[in-house]
Amino acid sequence: MAEGTLSPVEERARASVERAPLVAPGRTRGWISDYVSSIVEAKTPRWWWVAISITGTLLLVLIACTTYLVATGVGVWGNNHPVGWAWDITNFVFWIGIGHAGTLISAILFLTRQKWRTSINRAAEAMTLFAVICAAIYPTMHVGRVWMSWFLIPVPNANGIWQNFRSPLMWDAFAVLTYFLVSVLFWYTGLIPDLATLRDRATTKVRKFFYGILALGWRGGNRQWRHYEMAYLLLAGLSTPLVLSVHSVVSFDFAASVIPGWHTTIFPPYFVAGAIFGGFAMVLTILIPARAVYRPLGDLITVSHIDKMCKVLLFTGSIVGYAYLMEMFMAWYSGNPFERATFWYRATGPYWWAYALMILCNVAVPQLLWFRFFRTHVIWVFVIAMFANVGMWFERFVIVATSLTRDFLPSSWGMFHPTWVDIAMFAGTFGLFGTLFLLFIRFLPMICMFEVKAVLPSANPDSGGKL
Amino acid sequence: MSLRPDQKFDYRHVGYGFLAACALSALAFFGLLIGAILDVRQFAFSYLFAFVFFFTISLGALFWVIVHHAVDAEWSVVMRRQLENSACLFSALAVLFIPLVFVAPDLWAWMDPANAGNPVLQEKAAYLNRPFFWGRTLVYFAVFIGSAYLLRAYSVAQDASGSVRCTIYNRRVAFASIVPLALCVTFAAVDWLMSLDWHWFSTIWGVYLFAGAALSSLCVLVLVVTALRSVGYFKGLITEEHYHILGKLLLAFTIFWAYIGFSQYMLIWYANIPEETSYFILRNTGSWNVLSILLVVGHFVVPFLLLLPSLGKRRPGFLCGVAGWILAMHLLDVYLMVLPELHRTGFRPSILDLLAVLAIGSTLVAVFLKALGDSALYPIRDPRLQQSIDLQN
Numbered sequence: 081m082a083e084g085t086l087s088p089v090e091e092r093a094r095a096s097v098e099r100a101p102l103v104a105p106g107r108t109r110g111w112i113s114d115y116v117s118s119i120v121e122a123k124t125p126r127w128w129w130v131a132i133s134i135t136g137t138l139l140l141v142l143i144a145c146t147t148y149l150v151a152t153g154v155g156v157w158g159n160n161h162p163v164g165w166a167w168d169i170t171n172f173v174f175w176i177g178i179g180h181a182g183t184l185i186s187a188i189l190f191l192t193r194q195k196w197r198t199s200i201n202r203a204a205e206a207m208t209l210f211a212v213i214c215a216a217i218y219p220t221m222h223v224g225r226v227w228m229s230w231f232l233i234p235v236p237n238a239n240g241i242w243q244n245f246r247s248p249l250m251w252d253a254f255a256v257l258t259y260f261l262v263s264v265l266f267w268y269t270g271l272i273p274d275l276a277t278l279r280d281r282a283t284t285k286v287r288k289f290f291y292g293i294l295a296l297g298w299r300g301g302n303r304q305w306r307h308y309e310m311a312y313l314l315l316a317g318l319s320t321p322l323v324l325s326v327h328s329v330v331s332f333d334f335a336a337s338v339i340p341g342w343h344t345t346i347f348p349p350y351f352v353a354g355a356i357f358g359g360f361a362m363v364l365t366i367l368i369p370a371r372a373v374y375r376p377l378g379d380l381i382t383v384s385h386i387d388k389m390c391k392v393l394l395f396t397g398s399i400v401g402y403a404y405l406m407e408m409f410m411a412w413y414s415g416n417p418f419e420r421a422t423f424w425y426r427a428t429g430p431y432w433w434a435y436a437l438m439i440l441c442n443v444a445v446p447q448l449l450w451f452r453f454f455r456t457h458v459i460w461v462f463v464i465a466m467f468a469n470v471g472m473w474f475e476r477f478v479i480v481a482t483s484l485t486r487d488f489l490p491s492s493w494g495m496f497h498p499t500w501v502d503i504a505m506f507a508g509t510f511g512l513f514g515t516l517f518l519l520f521i522r523f524l525p526m527i528c529m530f531e532v533k534a535v536l537p538s539a540n541p542d543s544g545g546k547l
Numbered sequence: 548m549s550l551r552p553d554q555k556f557d558y559r560h561v562g563y564g565f566l567a568a569c570a571l572s573a574l575a576f577f578g579l580l581i582g583a584i585l586d587v588r589q590f591a592f593s594y595l596f597a598f599v600f601f602f603t604i605s606l607g608a609l610f611w612v613i614v615h616h617a618v619d620a621e622w623s624v625v626m627r628r629q630l631e632n633s634a635c636l637f638s639a640l641a642v643l644f645i646p647l648v649f650v651a652p653d654l655w656a657w658m659d660p661a662n663a664g665n666p667v668l669q670e671k672a673a674y675l676n677r678p679f680f681w682g683r684t685l686v687y688f689a690v691f692i693g694s695a696y697l698l699r700a701y702s703v704a705q706d707a708s709g710s711v712r713c714t715i716y717n718r719r720v721a722f723a724s725i726v727p728l729a730l731c732v733t734f735a736a737v738d739w740l741m742s743l744d745w746h747w748f749s750t751i752w753g754v755y756l757f758a759g760a761a762l763s764s765l766c767v768l769v770l771v772v773t774a775l776r777s778v779g780y781f782k783g784l785i786t787e788e789h790y791h792i793l794g795k796l797l798l799a800f801t802i803f804w805a806y807i808g809f810s811q812y813m814l815i816w817y818a819n820i821p822e823e824t825s826y827f828i829l830r831n832t833g834s835w836n837v838l839s840i841l842l843v844v845g846h847f848v849v850p851f852l853l854l855l856p857s858l859g860k861r862r863p864g865f866l867c868g869v870a871g872w873i874l875a876m877h878l879l880d881v882y883l884m885v886l887p888e889l890h891r892t893g894f895r896p897s898i899l900d901l902l903a904v905l906a907i908g909s910t911l912v913a914v915f916l917k918a919l920g921d922s923a924l925y926p927i928r929d930p931r932l933q934q935s936i937d938l939q940n
Contacts, residue, residue, distance in 0.1 A: 089712065090710055090711060090712060093710070093711040093712045093714070093715050094711045094930070096715065097619075097711055097714055097715075097930050097931070191795075193940055321802075324806060328806075328810065332813075332814075335814050335818075336814060336817045336818060337818065338818050338820060343814065343818050343820070344750045344814075345749045345750050345751040345752075345810060345811045345814050345815065346750035346751040346754065346810075347810070347814070348806070348810040348814075349751070349754060349806075349807065349810065391618075398725075398726070402729060402733075403750075406733070406750045406751075406753070407750060410748050410749070410750045413671060413674060413737075413748055414748045414822070415667050415670035415671055416822065450722070
């Protein structure tokens with residue numbers, strides 16, 4: 081068919097296979113540096129002070145509760161017999177899961193050459209670090225005698241204690257510590273060229289000194305870039321297995337047991353998919369308001385970026401739905417009366433509302449994302465992401481609470497009721513998370529400037545401006 | 548629109564290959580028939596083993612075509628037609644499934660009336676009963692054949708019309724196929740393989756079969772594309788850049804297979820519950836254990852070490868060697884799913900194992916060769932073809 085005689089339907093089809101630009105047209109390299117740096121360089125806006133006073137207050141609540149807990153004992157939580165693990169492990173898994181999206185965006189999408197990651201990876205990775213910090217609080221407090229939590233690390237000690245390498249909680253300590261260390265290194269390595277930009281733009285001596293120290297003498301020479309790219313590639317390679325391993329090990333905490341509802345073979349990939357789902361929901365939860373406050377960021381984190389993240393949300397949410405289905409089906413198919421009873425109890429027992437909420441938030445609501453309308457209207461995306469945040473917390477609560485409240489022995493059956501310390505500490509971790517994130521926005525460039533510049537059409541003149 | 552010689556497969560390249568495949572298929576089926584008369588149980592298990600092996604290859608190919616459209620991929624356009632050709636083998640596979648219908652009670656012991664009184668089986672009777680089982684099998688094939696057929700049909704239609712609408716239609720078919728495909732793969736894995744021992748269960752089983760399928764179909768793609776290149780096709784179209792990506796995907800799915808296999812094994816071993824460990828006790832005893840260890844080393848350690856350095860991934864010859872090796876290991880993987888259920892005391896090879904692979908394999912090769920010449924070797928008017936050819940990574 082000649083070009084001039086295209087039907088309107090065909091023209092629409094052609095238009096719809098055109099790739100959306102990664103950076104809004106007209107935005108130049110200079111503009112990117114100026115705008116992203118200006119967020120850090122400008123006078124602290126009033127909304128920031130309001131926000132940090134709220135999150136800071138919550139952080140103080142966390143500190144106060146933790147002090148109270150350490151001084152009094154774990155009994156201040158609602159944990160009881162039979163529910164020895166309750167909100168503490170629920171919150172631990174909730175927070176650690178959130179981190180996974182950051183690592184996926186920064187490492188896996190880097191290795192698979194997904195150029196749309198460039199404008200979101202910095203903030204997502206920062207979120208990873210902050211979420212892991214929030215997560216680490218819970219198992220540390222749950223050991224009871226916090227001052228002995230270093231016993232988890234296999235170092236020679238005077239008490240002749242040797243760690244139980246067969247315990248999944250021990251593997252957790254290794255997995256989470258490794259994850260945190262590698263993530264910090266990866267994040268910091270990626271920051272160096274942008275820190276140098278801030279140093280070079282600095283107008284005050286303090287700033288120049290502060291960013292100068294952090295930039296580690298970066299000059300942007302050819303040799304430095306070569307070393308940088310190799311280091312970044314290697315760290316991405318090291319981070320990639322961590323996306324799988326950390327949450328797989330977390331799932332072993334449950335699945336390596338013989339508790340009905342916990343012990344099932346699909347747990348590792350199911351937990352990983354759930355973590356990525358919850359993590360992407362949190363990335364959207366923080367980036368959408370950031371885009372609203374700093375409006376020109378919408379030219380870097382475009383609707384097309386949000387659309388892509390929504391697709392990941394839909395995909396991982398559906399995997400989680402698949403896992404729910406397989407758990408239910410196999411519980412029935414196994415013919416094991418305990419498995420069957422546990423799942424029947426989950427869906428119809430006193431925690432039925434938590435189970436129903438979990439299905440609604442994680443499986444049903446994200447199905448709206450099949451429609452382009454919901455993926456491209458930011459308000460809707462935000463609402464759906466909030467559902468996913470809530471749903472992922474309830475998923476962990478359902479797993480922990482329903483299996484523990486009904487023991488093999490009916491005489492040990494019980495219920496779990498959170499105390500005010502449970503609730504205040506959970507709210508407090510949001511304070512910690514929010515405070516760290518606000519500090520990050522204020523002092524570090526939240527968009528990876530040099531990587532975004534590399535995906536501008538002008539950076540690839542040989543391809544005729546195409547990417 | 549007539550195709551240029553470099554776009555259309557010329558049967559002279561295979562000589563009498565098509566006839567040879569047909570003849571081999573006839574001979575092997577004749578041998579299988581005699582085998583079935585002599586030892587029907589051995590035939591049933593050998594045939595299921597061979598069937599599942601080839602089924603997973605088509606399944607993986609269908610999965611990759613769906614992924615291609617669903618994520619609007621660019622790099623894989625130039626080799627997509629070969630995946631479509633592999634996925635279209637499902638109609639042949641549906642016909643090749645028919646012998647299993649006749650030997651079903653010898654294969655799936657739960658169908659045997661002698662076992663009907665078993666209390667565990669009675670608990671599962673709502674799922675494991677003949678009408679539902681055959682009904683499900685029909686649904687699986689309907690979904691696989693329907694999806695593969697539509698995806699290839701629109702793609703071939705685009706060769707003639709050049710209409711971008713075909714791309715949009717295929718995208719819709721791909722979206723609509725994702726959920727049915729996932730469910731069909733899972734329940735097919737439960738029905739055909741897990742129910743060989745109706746006591747045993749594992750929630751990850753469907754994912755495990757899928758992991759092997761996605762990996763082995765990539766291996767077949769590497770081999771097919773390289774074979775076509777060796778007789779002069781895809782000149783300047785499929786470059787070492789494409790091989791590099793294929794190599795990376797082979798590495799990723801080698802690891803994914805190992806991850807899923809490890810998750811299943813480790814959790815069952817660690818919890819040590821008798822109704823779950825039976826599967827692995829059987830496979831970790833005596834001569835079966837030797838093959839199980841070979842599977843771990845051959846299906847994961849060896850390809851992992853070979854594929855990790857970037858050097859080999861850009862060399863077609865090297866990648867073909869690795870792909871062939873992984874395929875052999877996938878054959879072993881499926882063998883270890885099926886045959887231990889028959890020979891519970893240890894590994895006992897049978898000529899029927901080989902004949903079944905030859906019979907189904909040569910039939911599918913003949914059907915594939917037919918499909919190869921039916922249309923262009925690659926989607927010649929796909930809107931993303933040029934970007935796919937210009938791939939850099």
